[in-house]
Amino acid sequence: MIEFIHTEACIECDKCVAACPDLVFDAVPEGVPMLARREDCQTCYLCELYCPVDAIYVSPRLAPEQALDQQAIINAGLLGSYRRALGWAPGKPAGAAGDLSYRMHEDFPGGLGEAWKRSSRGNAKA
Amino acid sequence: MTMTTELSCDVLVIGGGPAGCWAALTAREAGASVVLVDKGYVGTSGATAPTNSTVHYIVPDDATQRLGMVGSRVKEGQPFIDPSWVERVYDQTCANLDRLTEWGYEWPRNELGGEFRGNLRGPDYLQFLRRRLRKTGVKILDHSPALSLLQANDGVAGARGVSRAYGRHAAGTWDVRANAVVMATGGCAFRSGATGTFNLTGDGYLMAAQAGATFSGLEFTSNYAIAPATGALTKGIIYRSASFSDAQGQAVPRPQLFRKLADGERVFAVLDKAGDYLAEGYRQGQPNIFLYFNRMGSDPFRVPYEIRLFYEGTVRGTGGLLTSEQCETSVPGLFAAGDVVSKERLVGPAASGGGPASSWTNASGTWAGAAAARRAREVGARGAERVVHDVTDISGASTSKDTAAAEKDIPYREAFERVQAQVVPLDRNYFRTGEGLRAGLAELDALWATRHRIAPEAHADTPDGQVRAQVRLHELNAMIASARLFFTSALAREESCVLHRREDFPQSPASAPALPPYHIHVSGLDTLRQWRVPLAWTPAAPRTQPAAIAEVATA
Numbered sequence: 001m002i003e004f005i006h007t008e009a010c011i012e013c014d015k016c017v018a019a020c021p022d023l024v025f026d027a028v029p030e031g032v033p034m035l036a037r038r039e040d041c042q043t044c045y046l047c048e049l050y051c052p053v054d055a056i057y058v059s060p061r062l063a064p065e066q067a068l069d070q071q072a073i074i075n076a077g078l079l080g081s082y083r084r085a086l087g088w089a090p091g092k093p094a095g096a097a098g099d100l101s102y103r104m105h106e107d108f109p110g111g112l113g114e115a116w117k118r119s120s121r122g123n124a125k126a
Numbered sequence: 127m128t129m130t131t132e133l134s135c136d137v138l139v140i141g142g143g144p145a146g147c148w149a150a151l152t153a154r155e156a157g158a159s160v161v162l163v164d165k166g167y168v169g170t171s172g173a174t175a176p177t178n179s180t181v182h183y184i185v186p187d188d189a190t191q192r193l194g195m196v197g198s199r200v201k202e203g204q205p206f207i208d209p210s211w212v213e214r215v216y217d218q219t220c221a222n223l224d225r226l227t228e229w230g231y232e233w234p235r236n237e238l239g240g241e242f243r244g245n246l247r248g249p250d251y252l253q254f255l256r257r258r259l260r261k262t263g264v265k266i267l268d269h270s271p272a273l274s275l276l277q278a279n280d281g282v283a284g285a286r287g288v289s290r291a292y293g294r295h296a297a298g299t300w301d302v303r304a305n306a307v308v309m310a311t312g313g314c315a316f317r318s319g320a321t322g323t324f325n326l327t328g329d330g331y332l333m334a335a336q337a338g339a340t341f342s343g344l345e346f347t348s349n350y351a352i353a354p355a356t357g358a359l360t361k362g363i364i365y366r367s368a369s370f371s372d373a374q375g376q377a378v379p380r381p382q383l384f385r386k387l388a389d390g391e392r393v394f395a396v397l398d399k400a401g402d403y404l405a406e407g408y409r410q411g412q413p414n415i416f417l418y419f420n421r422m423g424s425d426p427f428r429v430p431y432e433i434r435l436f437y438e439g440t441v442r443g444t445g446g447l448l449t450s451e452q453c454e455t456s457v458p459g460l461f462a463a464g465d466v467v468s469k470e471r472l473v474g475p476a477a478s479g480g481g482p483a484s485s486w487t488n489a490s491g492t493w494a495g496a497a498a499a500r501r502a503r504e505v506g507a508r509g510a511e512r513v514v515h516d517v518t519d520i521s522g523a524s525t526s527k528d529t530a531a532a533e534k535d536i537p538y539r540e541a542f543e544r545v546q547a548q549v550v551p552l553d554r555n556y557f558r559t560g561e562g563l564r565a566g567l568a569e570l571d572a573l574w575a576t577r578h579r580i581a582p583e584a585h586a587d588t589p590d591g592q593v594r595a596q597v598r599l600h601e602l603n604a605m606i607a608s609a610r611l612f613f614t615s616a617l618a619r620e621e622s623c624v625l626h627r628r629e630d631f632p633q634s635p636a637s638a639p640a641l642p643p644y645h646i647h648v649s650g651l652d653t654l655r656q657w658r659v660p661l662a663w664t665p666a667a668p669r670t671q672p673a674a675i676a677e678v679a680t681a
Contacts, residue, residue: 017293021166021175022324023269027293042324043358044176045417049249060418061356062319078421085413086247093250099234101178101245103407104363108198115194119185120240 002041002058003068006079007032009055015091019050038064045082052091054080128589129298131289133265134510135159136502137495138284138304140272140330143172144246144484145464146310147255148222148491149498150264153308156499160264161302163287165271165311165325165597169256172312173322173441173465175248177361178412180481181488183219183243199482202624203474206643208663211471215482218489229258234411245411246484268292270300271329271597275307275337278512280505281459282307282337286516288597291590298589305502305509306459308494309334309447313440313465314608316549317542320351320436321358321414327601328439328608330466334447335607336517340456340649343445343470344615346625348556349477350384351442352395355432357418362479364408364415364426367400371430387435388552394430437550439608442477443625444469445615448647453494456649459501463487463494470645471663475624534581538598541580544573545605549612558616559629567613574606574652610654615646618656 002024005016010032017025017033021044026036041058048056057073059065073079087095105116137153139146142164150162164171185191192213199212223243227233231254234242259266272287284303291297311330315323331341351360370378373392386393400408405427409416419426440446446468453461464487469478472486502509548566549555555566583598585591622628648656 014293018268019167019170021170021172023166023290023292040324042176042319042321044170044321045414046170046176046249050170060354060359060421062358063356081420082413082417085417086249088249093247093253094232096232096247096250097235099178099242099245099247099411100236100407100409101180101234101411102236102242103404104366104411105180105244107366107404107407110197111190111194112198113194115191115198116244118188118191118194119183119244120236120238120242121185 001043001062001064002035002038002047002056003065004057004070005032005035006055006057006070006074009053009079011053011055013052015050015052016047016056020047048080048082049086049088050091054083054090129289129296131267131298131300133161133300134284134303135161135265136304137161137306137308137498138163138302139308139310139495140285141165141172141310141312141464141466142168142266143310143312143464143487144174144252144255145487145491145494146308147252147259148488149308149310149461149463149495150259151255151262152492152495153499153502154262154264156496158499158502161267161304162259162264163267163270163272163285163300163302165269165329167268168259168266169253170249171252171325173326174246174484174487175252176322176414177480178245178247178414179251179484180363180479181219181223181244181246181484182216182481183223183485184213184216186220199473202476206470206474206661208471211663215472215485215489218492219485222488222492226254229254267300269295271600272311272333273596273600275333275460275517276301276303276514277337277517278514280512282457283459283509283512283514285333288593290593290597296589297593303509303514305505306461306498308498309455309460309462309466310464310491310494311466313438313443313446314605315439315441316437316546316605316609318437318439318546318550319358320353320360320438320441323438323441326441326465328604329601330462331447331611332600332604332607333517334455334457334460334462334466335611335649335651337457337460338649339460340448340647341446341611341615342448342468342645342647343475344440344612344648345619345646346444346470346475346623347439347612347616348558348625348627349438349441349443350435350552350556351438352433353436354418355434358436359415359418360436360438361412361415364397364400364412365395367397367404367408368395369398370395370433384435384552384556388557393433395426395433396430397427400427435552437555439549439612440465442479442483444473444475444478445612451493452497453490454497454501459505461494461498461501463490475626477625529578531581534579536576536580538581538583538602541573542602542605544569545602545609549609556627557629558627560617560620561630563613563617567610567617570606570610570613574610577603577606607651611648614654614656615648618646618648618658
């Protein structure tokens with residue numbers, strides 16, 4: 001569930017307001033968006049990706065955190081960690097080339113694993 | 127102040143996940159003017175957006191690859207599935223992936239630099255499709271849930287709904303007249319909590335049922351998926367590498383997993399069977415799974431973590447609207463694509479998982495879009511002259527006009543929990559019995575009969591608050607209607623068959639069902655009608671010869 005917007009980093013672009021599929025945020029004139037409907041958050045982390053300045057933190061737990069140390073999360077470098085793991089540029093898709101999911105498909109036994117091994121193009125594996 | 131948006135177009139698409147996007151793009155390319163409405167935001171909406179979805183497809187001119195892909199479906203779904211249909215779906219998917227390449231989509235690469243097209247990263251893929259939609263001139267209405275179809279005497283003629291307020295957009299209503307409509311609203315997971323399913327409340331089933339549509343295979347819906355106990359992300363593939371244990375550290379064999387969890391026992395998983403190479407593949411391929419562990423500071427490859435099950439209904443299950451090969455429903459002018467459609471011909475009584483379901487969104491989206499554009503041309507200019515009316519509106523939104531506030535004595539939350547209490551528990555919906563299903567259906571029928579007494583959720587007394595209460599009530603009605611369709615179908619199939627387990631009828635192996643394969647069809651709203659029909663196709667052998675492949679490519 002979404003936990004906080006880092007107010008010092010937020011540039012008030014309101015991209016999260018539009019992008020959230022469940023409308024968790026409300027825009028605030030001349031201000032940082034507010035978490036108006038946290039209970040609707042489905043923990044999809046997509047607001048983190050759409051944020052161009054890594055100012056949003058979504059906890060991986062479904063239930064709200066009882067005690068959360070914002071500063072510790074910021075210090076631990078967790079803001080923007082999903083974006084970096086995907087290789088996205090700030091607020092923009094990138095880095096799909098680094099997706100190594102093919103390994104889990106090629107691991108299937110029998111014909112399906114064989115089919116996946118033959119599905120990569122333009123290299124010796126094909 | 128409320129805004130009213132009135133539009134007319136050739137094709138209206140309801141739902142902006144991959145199926146809706148492909149339908150809109152295809153209809154647009156065929157020359158139709160297209161409006162796409164989505165309950166959320168096109169780009170983040172639906173079950174695909176937060177995941178990295180596998181996509182199955184057939185590589186041209188490689189009989190071994192073809193046989194491997196189709197063979198995996200045959201193995202899980204025989205004798206129910208139609209292998210030639212699997213090929214048709216996977217061939218169409220290959221063509222769509224070629225289109226994505228042509229439009230500049232960035233594909234994963236293996237360590238040799240080879241391109242791999244078997245995964246579509248949700249956030250990248252859907253934002254890419256959104257840009258394409260905008261570039262081709264499809265009109266998008268975000269945060270605009272549909273509430274009812276519009277009907278003319280010759281078929282479906284549009285839909286109406288509401289728009290939520292966000293940013294500078296005010297709350298309001300919309301009314302879109304169209305010569306054809308594509309329903310692409312996804313499956314129904316009854317708000318069980320699995321990531322990506324929050325908005326998948328069966329709205330399309332309700333709207334289509336109101337218009338008189340027929341459904342098929344809704345008994346193949348007892349799909350539950352594993353997630354960390356306090357997390358929400360259900361991704362089954364990593365559990366191929368897992369060992370399971372109970373609270374005492376005793377090994378739990380996989381077939382006993384569901385029984386133990388149903389009995390309230392704690393079960394733990396550890397991904398100890400993945401070697402370093404595969405573990406790196408998981409981590410670099412599916413970072414959303416590992417966010418949970420990274421942020422909790424734990425290592426799922428070494429340290430056991432508690433798991434639970436989420437009900438996923440038709441999001442990864444199988445049944446849905448009955449459609450023709452062109453993805454037209456039994457209602458003229460109404461087409462359908464993606465998870466809202468029955469996938470029986472592709473996956474049989476088995477789960478559609480990620481790979482086949484993702485292919486289905488590609489293929490059915492393309493076919494539904496093309497067929498809707500054809501229908502729009504046939505209707506042509508007479509579309510504008512048609513007398514259009516609301517499909518009889520049974521949702522609480524309109525009945526509330528006739529019901530005094532004092533008579534609304536069932537709190538929203540209570541009604542919602544009553545639906546979940548029937549649908550979510552493993553003992554009711556995974557380990558099914560005739561007795562349990564009948565009791566569940568009686569409760570759901572009672573809830574349906576008293577739906578006008580459900581008091582809307584309390585919301586701010588603003589236009590958006592009113593819209594929101596209306597949407598929540600519509601979703602609740604959709605969940606009740608969907609659950610009744612599911613349970614009616616499940617009662618009618620008196621045998622156990624993969625995704626439909628009847629404790630009172632023995633499980634027959636998929637390869638040798640007790641009865642010849644047949645379909646359970648269901649339709650209706652207040653009174654549901656179900657009937658049995660013989661398998662609607664003759665399972666044909668898959669093509670494996672290059673000559674046959676060439677034939678498909680030129681067809």
